[in-house]
Amino acid sequence: MANTSYDVIVIGAGAVGENVADRVVQGGLTAAIVERELVGGECSYWACMPTKALLRSASALRAARRLPGAREAVTGDLDARAVLRRRDSFASHWKDDGQVSWLESAGIALHRGQGRITGDRVVEVTGTDGVVETLTARHAVVVATGSSALLPDIPGLRESQPWTSRDAAAASEVPGRLAIIGGGVVATEMATAYASLGSVVTVLARDGVLHLAEPFAGELVTKSLQEAGVSVRVGAETASVARDSDGTVHLTLTDGERIEADQVLVAIGRTPNTLDIGLDNVGLEPGAWLTVDDTLRVVDGDGWLYAAGDVNRRALLTHQGKYQARAVGDVIVARAQGEEVHDGRWGRHVATADERAVPQVVFTDPEVASVGLTAAAAEAAGLRTRVVDYNLGAVAGSALYQHDYQGQARMVVDEDRRVIVGFTLVGPDIAELIHAATIAIVGEVPLDRLWHAVPAYPTVSEIWLRLLETYGR
Numbered sequence: 001m002a003n004t005s006y007d008v009i010v011i012g013a014g015a016v017g018e019n020v021a022d023r024v025v026q027g028g029l030t031a032a033i034v035e036r037e038l039v040g041g042e043c044s045y046w047a048c049m050p051t052k053a054l055l056r057s058a059s060a061l062r063a064a065r066r067l068p069g070a071r072e073a074v075t076g077d078l079d080a081r082a083v084l085r086r087r088d089s090f091a092s093h094w095k096d097d098g099q100v101s102w103l104e105s106a107g108i109a110l111h112r113g114q115g116r117i118t119g120d121r122v123v124e125v126t127g128t129d130g131v132v133e134t135l136t137a138r139h140a141v142v143v144a145t146g147s148s149a150l151l152p153d154i155p156g157l158r159e160s161q162p163w164t165s166r167d168a169a170a171a172s173e174v175p176g177r178l179a180i181i182g183g184g185v186v187a188t189e190m191a192t193a194y195a196s197l198g199s200v201v202t203v204l205a206r207d208g209v210l211h212l213a214e215p216f217a218g219e220l221v222t223k224s225l226q227e228a229g230v231s232v233r234v235g236a237e238t239a240s241v242a243r244d245s246d247g248t249v250h251l252t253l254t255d256g257e258r259i260e261a262d263q264v265l266v267a268i269g270r271t272p273n274t275l276d277i278g279l280d281n282v283g284l285e286p287g288a289w290l291t292v293d294d295t296l297r298v299v300d301g302d303g304w305l306y307a308a309g310d311v312n313r314r315a316l317l318t319h320q321g322k323y324q325a326r327a328v329g330d331v332i333v334a335r336a337q338g339e340e341v342h343d344g345r346w347g348r349h350v351a352t353a354d355e356r357a358v359p360q361v362v363f364t365d366p367e368v369a370s371v372g373l374t375a376a377a378a379e380a381a382g383l384r385t386r387v388v389d390y391n392l393g394a395v396a397g398s399a400l401y402q403h404d405y406q407g408q409a410r411m412v413v414d415e416d417r418r419v420i421v422g423f424t425l426v427g428p429d430i431a432e433l434i435h436a437a438t439i440a441i442v443g444e445v446p447l448d449r450l451w452h453a454v455p456a457y458p459t460v461s462e463i464w465l466r467l468l469e470t471y472g473r
């Protein structure tokens with residue numbers, strides 16, 4: 001049994017864990033990372049990258065088909081096999097050699113195996129060969145173990161071997177009929193992808209489609225899914241599931257209706273990967289999300305335990321987890337070296353943006369890009385707001401971009417401070433536009449100053465001017 005010491009031990013080598021380790025090494029400390037599967041985690045192999053690769057080719061094809069002149073040049077259908085091959089390469093063929101080389105070049109030690117906290121700053125790593133290593137951290141242990149798909153307790157579901165997002169992201173065959181339980185981000189993206197790849201898709205959206213976004217987002221995505229042949233069943237709740245001997249899945253809804261499919265994808269949210277990481281050894285509850293303060297230190301921990309990324313539930317997104325990683329890496333270095341900690345709002349060592357400035361792009365057709373609070377969330381937060389809406393298709397740049405451009409924009413203004421607190425864009429290829437809104441929200445740029453940020457003509461960004469004009473000067 002080897003015993004090795006490092007300044008910092010990170011459990012989980014997803015995007016977040018990798019960035020934490022990199023940051024502490026750049027700050028002059030030593031770091032080890034513990035990984036039980038592939039270095040790179042969910043985003044690289046089973047989430048962001050492969051799913052976006054599944055969506056991208058169809059999106060390009062749709063764009064061409066919607067444009068007279070280009071449309072005439074499109075003579076064939078989507079090549080599903082080629083899409084799957086491209087996806088394979090974006091998932092690095094589920095091999096982590098590239099990321100392992102990067103760890104080496106960054107000076108981060110890799111310990112492969114299941115990590116468990118066994119005591120004060122001690123992590124045991126059990127390798128696949130059963131060999132146990134004991135690692136000791138001089139300063140901090142960071143839990144970056146991510147999350148897994150949540151399965152509901154629907155009778156027969158587990159026995160039916162449903163797909164989770166991992167299977168949908170990595171599938172080598174396109175199912176003839178795909179039923180999806182859920183109406184959130186994974187459900188809508190995968191419905192979009194698989195409908196384009198040739199599946200007959202049914203979405204069972206018990207609580208609505210993208211129901212936490214601005215209402216027009218769900219409406220426009222639903223309309224487009226339906227136009228693509230997807231059956232979207234809002235309010236449908238699954239009572240039981242059974243897979244028969246020929247592989248057909250039978251879903252019975254609570255109203256008695258029956259649906260048949262070749263695969264069923266469960267996409268109802270996530271559960272933290274904290275069940276078997278030894279939280280009970282440090283007085284915390286196994287299986288629970290880890291609550292952290294703004295410097296990502298675990299509340300109710302002993303001061304040396306931190307948690308970043310999905311596992312702390314602040315924002316289940318890669319970019320936000322990596323943002324946390326930069327803050328937590330830097331704060332561990334600062335505390336270890338006795339330097340000043342900048343933990344005030346928007347300080348270097350806190351993840352303030354997690355509260356009210358989280359951007360997200362849902363890569364459906366149309367895309368849904370948002371940052372900050374929705375109108376409903378702002379109202380619930382007690383802000384005195386004004387909501388400004390504008391038809392995105394009525395901007396000159398949109399009309400040029402695509403024939404019959406369908407889209408919508410909303411700006412939520414905090415009337416007391418006259419700054420933007422929420423921004424949502426729904427439209428084709430609007431993903432790249434959201435960062436301007438993120439900057440306006442994080443910078444708390446007053447509306448009066450925004451009038452001087454002039455969008456170039458004729459771009460879709462002119463939506464900014466139209467929203468300001470609608471608000472009034």
Ligand SMILES: Cc1cc2nc3c(=O)[nH]c(=O)nc-3n(C[C@H](O)[C@H](O)[C@H](O)COP(=O)(O)OP(=O)(O)OC[C@H]3O[C@@H](n4cnc5c(N)ncnc54)[C@H](O)[C@@H]3O)c2cc1C
Nearest residue numbers: 012014016036041042047048115145146309310316317318
């Ligand atoms: C289908 C899908 C699509 C998504 N698309 C996007 C997107 O487009 N954009 C976006 O920003 N976000 C997206 N997300 C969210 C994104 O994938 C996550 O927010 C991100 O992966 C979280 O990173 P993480 O490092 O916290 O966790 P993970 O990526 O889950 O990494 C955690 C790592 O810890 C390892 N681990 C766990 N327990 C142990 C242990 N005990 N010992 C050793 N190792 C352990 C795991 O094997 C894993 O490698 C998507 C999610 C899904 C499900």
Ligand SMILES: NC(=O)c1ccc[n+]([C@@H]2O[C@H](COP(=O)([O-])OP(=O)(O)OC[C@H]3O[C@@H](n4cnc5c(N)ncnc54)[C@H](O)[C@@H]3O)[C@@H](O)[C@H]2O)c1
Nearest residue numbers: 152182183184185186187206207267268269316361362363
């Ligand atoms: N493009 C992106 O940024 C992207 C893409 C995919 C996933 N993600 C991340 O992954 C996370 C997980 O995505 P997700 O779609 O699984 O979760 P989600 O929270 O987006 O959606 C879950 C949906 O399932 C519904 N639901 C919950 N319990 C249910 C039940 N028992 N039966 C039926 N429906 C139920 C909810 O009402 C909701 O509509 C998200 O939080 C998101 O941050 C991000």
